[in-house]
Amino acid sequence: MESWALRTKNFVYREHENYSRISGLFNWWDNMEESGDLQRVIFYFLCACYALLSFVALVQLIRIQLRVPEYGWTTQKVFHLMNFLVNGLRAVLFGLYKSVFHIKPKVLEIVLLDLPGLLFFSTYTLLVLFWAEIYHQARSLPTDKLRPTYYIVNGVVYFIQVCIWIYMSSSQSPIAVEAARLFFAVISLCAALGFLVYGGRLFVMLRRFPIESRGRQKKLYEVGCVTGVCCTCFLIRCFMAALSAFDKDADIDVLDHPILNLIYYMALSEKSESQTWLVKRFLWH
Numbered sequence: 133m134e135s136w137a138l139r140t141k142n143f144v145y146r147e148h149e150n151y152s153r154i155s156g157l158f159n160w161w162d163n164m165e166e167s168g169d170l171q172r173v174i175f176y177f178l179c180a181c182y183a184l185l186s187f188v189a190l191v192q193l194i195r196i197q198l199r200v201p202e203y204g205w206t207t208q209k210v211f212h213l214m215n216f217l218v219n220g221l222r223a224v225l226f227g228l229y230k231s232v233f234h235i236k237p238k239v240l241e242i243v244l245l246d247l248p249g250l251l252f253f254s255t256y257t258l259l260v261l262f263w264a265e266i267y268h269q270a271r272s273l274p275t276d277k278l279r280p281t282y283y284i285v286n287g288v289v290y291f292i293q294v295c296i297w298i299y300m301s302s303s304q305s306p307i308a309v310e311a312a313r314l315f316f317a318v319i320s321l322c323a324a325l326g327f328l329v330y331g332g333r334l335f336v337m338l339r340r341f342p343i344e345s346r347g348r349q350k351k352l353y354e355v356g357c358v359t360g361v362c363c364t365c366f367l368i369r370c371f372m373a374a375l376s377a378f379d380k381d382a383d384i385d386v387l388d389h390p391i392l393n394l395i396y397y398m399a400l401s402e403k404s405e406s407q408t409w410l411v412k413r414f415l416w417h
Contacts, residue, residue, distance in 0.1 A: 171229075174390040178397050179226035188217035207262050216253040221248045222397075239301040245310065249369075250293060253319055254286050256362060260326040289319055313377035317370045324366035333360025346361050365399070372396065 193212040200206075217318060225232050225244060233240045261282045268275045300308040338352045 151338065171390045174394045175226045177230040179223050182219045182226060186216050186223055187220060189215035214351060218248055218251045219257055239284055239297060242300060243297055249316060250290060253323055257323055257326060260330055263330040263334055267330055271338060308376045309361035313373050317373035320366045320370035320373060324363045324370065327359050327362040331355060
């Protein structure tokens, strides 16, 4: 009986010790999240990263314009311009994070935080459009409806988002915020499906080319990598947006989650950087 009581006491002690360790870990995380110095370092670091990406996109745009000024605004130039705008806007928002997260009214803060995501969607659906045009031309299919479809889809997305912003400004209901997050989840899922469909079709089409085709292996590798990276990143955006709609603690666009911001946006930065170079090589060679 005494041995059983002793074993029970030891078990309870170990459980209490494990609980204390886990509790201490969560307390450490909370303390780190609430640290003003950590917030400043992380947000300024993200600002520098996105500023660098924006600068790279601008340099590429200038180089292309100087090399072939007679071609006007090609898909290549528009892609780099939009990358410059998206990354530049994010750099400004992270650099002024204190002002952004405390701006009034609240709807203006949400507009500023959502706008880069909309531009990001338009930037990379432009790549889907380009792939769709390549696929349709290779299959001798009509391409005249692809570009208008791109404009219509983006126009509808921006129109719905503006309607959500207007509703948020006139209503204090949390339903509006949830609707905005779910809408971002839906458009991110659609973008992922777009990459999966046309990236997959291009990949299969390239695999059917003769092995001795010049550049076939390189293009096959690039299309596969770009499709996988883009599809994965948009699915992550979809998951995080949907999760934040129902769980406020999962919202990354807040001042109190600098570490989550770092993890999430660095993943997007890596994606944007690798994507820019891969797309540059694929589209224009």
